[in-house]
Amino acid sequence: MSLDLFVKVAVDVPGLAPLSYKVPNGEEPVVGMRCVVPVGRREMVGMIVEVSQHCEYDPSKVKPYRQLLSEVSPVNDEWLAMTRFAAEYYQHGWGEVAMANLPSFFRAKPRPQYLKSLERLRESKRVKVSVKPDTPPVLNDEQQEAVKAVVDHKGFGPFVLHGVTGSGKTEVYLHIMAEVLSRNPNAQILFLVPEINLTPQLQGRILRRFADRVVVSLHSGLSAGERARSWLAMHECRAQILVGTRMAVFANIPHLDLIIVDEEHDLSYKAGDGIRYSARDLAVKRAHLAKIPIVLGSATPSIESWAKVQSGTYRVLTLRERAIKTAVMPTLELVDPRVDKTHKGLCSRVIKAVEQALSRKEQVIVFLNRRGYAPVLTCPSCGWLSTCPHCSTYSVYHKSNGRLICHHCGWSAPVMHHCPDCGNADLAPVGAGTQRLEETLSQLWPEARILRIDRDTTQRKDSAQKAFDAVHAGEVDILVGTQMVAKGHDFQRVSTVIVLNVDSQLASANPRSQERAFANLMQVSGRAGRAGLSAKILVQTRFGDRPIFDALARQSYEMFADALLKERRNEGAVPFVSQALLMADAPHINQSLEFLQHAAHLGERIAETMPEREIVVFDPIPMALMRVADKERAQLLIEAPSKASLNVFLRQWYRALLEVKTNVHWVVEVDPMDV
Ligand SMILES: [Zn+2]
Ligand SMILES: [Zn+2]
Incomplete structure (x- = not known):
């Protein structure tokens, strides 16, 4: 039977x-x-x-x-x-x-x-020829200590590898990986990176260093077949190293022995839709389950990770020295556009600094975190503004293709020749994006070779790499671009970095914007002074008295983070409390708010049953950017003293929400980044 x-x-x-x-x-x-x-x-x-x-x-x-x-x-x-x-x-x-x-x-x-398809996925397509192995350099004492701390660790061990730009974090990763693989021939390694297209140098280095191993990748740029092949190669232990973006955290890795999360503070580790997970946090969980070390590397660690360093949960490994001996710390100059009047958006001191660098045949980076030609087009005679018809924001003027484009919903239309309201023919761009800045720079320095790098110039495959290669080859005098220019590239001849429009971030009400501004500024300023050139960072800002700039001048992340955490602890803000956000969208804001009002009521009732009544259910409010793609959005914030109590609350609340009959679309986000 x-x-x-x-x-x-x-x-x-x-x-x-x-x-x-x-x-x-x-x-x-x-x-x-x-x-x-x-x-x-x-x-x-x-x-x-x-x-x-x-x-x-x-x-x-x-x-x-x-x-x-x-x-x-x-x-x-x-x-x-x-x-x-x-x-x-x-x-x-x-x-x-x-x-x-x-x-x-x-x-x-x-x-x-x-x-048959499964068999094809198993056929290894790896071509071994083109990769020329490199010889690992000798590490300095700090780097050696960091490597030793990780490889000698038994069991779960979360490490924060904190090193200024140019301190040789990547070499530390590579040495740890080599050691792990040499101690255990079956070992498999998960290496997470924020955006793979921006890290071709890193990928190349991993391939060269581990030329005798099988390295596969997982990211959204791969075809479905390629993703399946990489996944299966790790799953069946035919590959030893997986380099991938946040999706790679879901690979099955039977002999997982080490996890590395590069640029662990980067926002792209947080999924913006679906299950809104943090790949960094899940990676830590995986390391815990697999009882292995995890290295979270950054020049500006996330405030969450730093809090865990302070509380002793994570161990910090600091790289203070710049690994390249000739590299120098940049000097910081703050330029106030109210005092030093601007010409075409640039202060005279900024113009002078660019001129000096160019005359010395050094390279300049001009950083502006806003793509397009102008953030808005206006009619000077009637005041018309180029709003997006589907969002509560402006459509951005892109001069290169003559279109207005909404960066939030993707709506796009040819730019009109006359004001749609009054017929005036002289529409004027307001403010500057990277395209207009590029135009300004070429007017000011017609001889200079100027290259722009942003999402618009790098849509084609390998175009970002080609652009960066041109900078490396010395074919560019002025590099202008968004945050993309700052991500992990070792430019040798850059002596001067100009930062524009950091004020919108500094003035933002979002509590996270300070962290982001600081990380951006540190990252951008790390681009200068790599090869012993005296390096200068000029920031055009009206907020020069902010403490963030003292920390930046000293290139001291600790100074910034310690002050911020002290403030957050006093205020009882994240990461000392845990948050969840319920977001709702509907054709009309009243519908979204009405649903959230009901959800808040359900939440209150659950909160009352919990010990200490420690759950705070805030009032529903419209989102800062209320309308996107014809949906009007509102949010409801939940705050709890710990992740555990938040989870207990959410489990009951989520079940109650599933019962609500509504046409409103809603989603719960745990540990939200924008509140
Ligand atoms: Zn008009
Ligand atoms: Zn839009």
């Missing part, structure tokens, strides 16, 4: 707990395998999370699963535990996290050619 077997299967349906199915006779499913199951009238691929002889339902009413996908070995327990944690922490169904984050090949129903 054979006993009935049952499985629980996690499927990608919002808020749904794993479903029970009967195992067809003779089959031997294993936890971590996928199978095809009927869900309502649909068939879906789900993940088996439990195999048992018991079933809580009437066995005669439980349907069998349709097909066991046993050709791919099961994912391991650590992966299941991580996805389950993410589901509970971020308030989603387990299947939503587990299935939605698999490459599409593994979450789609098998096609007729499934087995």
Whole structure:
């Protein structure tokens, strides 16, 4: 007599707990395998999370699963535990996290050619020829100590590798990786980077250093097939190193022995839609589950990580010396545009500094975090402004293609020749984006070779790399661009960095904007003075008296972060409290607010049942940028003294919200970055 077997299967349906199915006779499913199951009238691929002889339902009413996908070995327990944690922490169904984050090949129903496709994915396409191995340089004492601390650590160990730009963080990563791989030939390494297109140098270095290993990558720039191939190569242990963006945190890595998160403060680790997870936080969780070290590297660590350094939860490894001996600390000059009057948006001291650098044949970076030609177009005679028809914001004037483009919803239209309200033919751009700045610079210095780098100039594959190569080759005198110019590039001949329009960030009400402004300023200023040239940073700002600039002048992240954390502790703000945001959008703001009002009421009732009444349910408010793509948006903030109490509250609240009948679209975000 054979006993009935049952499985629980996690499927990608919002808020749904794993479903029970009967195992067809003779089959031997294993936890971590996928199978095809009927869900309502649909068939879906789900993940088996439990195999048992018991079933809580009437066995005669439980349907069998349709097909066991046993050709791919099961994912391991650590992966299941991580996805389950993410589901509970971020308030989603387990299947939503587990299935939605698999490459599409593994979450789609098998096609007729499934087995053949699977075989093709397994064929290694790696060409070994073009990679020329490099020789690791000798590390300085600080770097050696950092490497030793990590590789000698047993079990879970979170490390913050804090090093100023140019201090050789990457070499520390590479040495740690080499040591981990030499101690354990089966070891696998997860290396997370913020944006892969901006880090081709890093990828190249990893490939050269580990020329005898299989290195694969996972990021949104890859085709579905390439993603599936990389995922499978790690899953089947044919690859040892995975370099990827936030999505790579969901790779199954059976012999995971080390995690590195480069630029751990970077906002792109936080997913902006779907399960709004933080890949950095999940990486720490994974390291904890796998009992391995994790290195969080940054010149300006996130305030959350720094708080954990202060409390002793994370260990900090500091690199103070610049690894390149000739590199020098830049000097900071603050230029107030109210005192030093501007010409075409540039103060005279700024103009003079550029002139001096050019005359010495040194390179200049002009940094402006606003792309396009002008942020808004106006009619001087009637006051018309180029608002986006779908958002409560302006559409940006792009002169190169003669269009108005909304950077929030993507709406775009040819720029009009006459004012749509009064017919006036002289529409005027207000303010400057990188395109206009480029134009201004070429008017001021017609001889100079000027290159602009922003998202508009780097849409084609490899275009960013080509642009950066031109800078390296000395073919550029002035580099103008957005934050993209600051990301991790070692420019050798840059002596002068100009920072424009940091004031919009400094004046922002968002508590996070100070952190971001400081990280940006540190990153940008790190571009200068790499090769022993005396380096100068000029910041055009009306907020020169802010303490942020004292810390910047000393290039001291600690000074900035310690002061900020002290302030936050006194105010009882993040990271000393935990937050969640309920966001709602609807055609009309009243509908969004009405839903949130009801949600707040439900929240209050749950909060009253909790000990200490420590949960704060704030009033619903319209979002700062209220209308985007014809949806009017509002938000409701929840605050709790700890992540644990927040989670207890959210679990009940989320369930209550799922019961609410509404047409309003809503989403809960845990640990929101913009409140
Ligand atoms: Zn007009
Ligand atoms: Zn828009």
